Amino acid sequence: MQNLARAVLVLFGLLVLAVACIAVSIEGSEPSVPLTxxxxxxxxxxxxxxxxxxxxxxxxxxxxxxxxxxxxxxxxxxxxxxxxxxxxxxxxxxxxxxxxxxxxxxxxxxxxxxxxxxxxxxxxxxxxxxxxxxxxxxxxxxxxxxx
Missing domain, CATH: 2.40.128 (Lipocalin)
Incomplete structure (x- = not known):
């Protein structure tokens, strides 16, 4: 049971890390307004x-x-x-x-x-x-x- 709890905790941590990386990437990118x-x-x-x-x-x-x-x-x-x-x-x-x-x-x-x-x-x-x-x-x- 402890192994399952650790696995769930690790997966949850990876999910939080992935969401944080995506948020930083979007925040740091150039505006999406097309160049004219x-x-x-x-x-x-x-x-x-x-x-x-x-x-x-x-x-x-x-x-x-x-x-x-x-x-x-x-x-x-x-x-x-x-x-x-x-x-x-x-x-x-x-x-x-x-x-x-x-x-x-x-x-x-x-x-x-x-x-x-x-x-x-x-x-x-x-x-x-x-x-x-x-x-x-x-x-x-x-x-x-x-x-």
């Missing part, structure tokens, strides 16, 4: 001087972005380029946009990267920031105020 084009259109300023302009017609222009590896020699450098963007969901990072660039001065050279948007809480005007996931540097970006 209005959330990404505008000018994003990097903390180290880079600038990304995302326009409503699907174009993007990135200037003075350091640490990019879009060059033929594979070396990191300062990148300026024009391209196009689409809404995209990166498998590990959540919502954002996929941007495909043509490197200035080298029409045959192209690169693409996912610009992930992170929102602390958009319901009350919380912090919104973004960063490049692959080719670009990990420089954080914030959208400049509009209007």
């Amino acid at each position: 084009e209005e959330d990404v259109i505008g000018t994003w300023q990097g903390d180290r001087g880079a600038r990304l302009e995302v326009t409503a017609d699907g174009r993007a222009r990135l200037s003075d972005a350091s640490g990019w590896r879009c060059f033929k020699d594979g070396q990191a450098g300062v990148f300026t380029g024009e391209g196009s963007w689409i809404m995209a969901q990166h498998s590990d990072e959540g919502p954002g946009i996929l941007v495909k660039f043509t490197v200035d001065g080298a029409p045959a050279t192209q690169c693409s990267d996912h610009f992930a948007i992170h929102r602390a809480d958009t319901r009350d005007g919380g912090d919104v920031w973004a960063r490049w996931l692959g080719t670009g540097s990990k420089e954080p970006y914030r959208r400049t105020p509009t209007g």
Whole structure:
């Protein structure tokens, strides 16, 4: 009888632990409000001087972005380029946009990267920031105020 009581107590403890883990996971996740084009259109300023302009017609222009590896020699450098963007969901990072660039001065050279948007809480005007996931540097970006 004691073994059965212990087994029930252990199962109950595991159930409580599982519920607590799920609650923490939900509380710590980003809001479930879907990302819209209005959330990404505008000018994003990097903390180290880079600038990304995302326009409503699907174009993007990135200037003075350091640490990019879009060059033929594979070396990191300062990148300026024009391209196009689409809404995209990166498998590990959540919502954002996929941007495909043509490197200035080298029409045959192209690169693409996912610009992930992170929102602390958009319901009350919380912090919104973004960063490049692959080719670009990990420089954080914030959208400049509009209007």
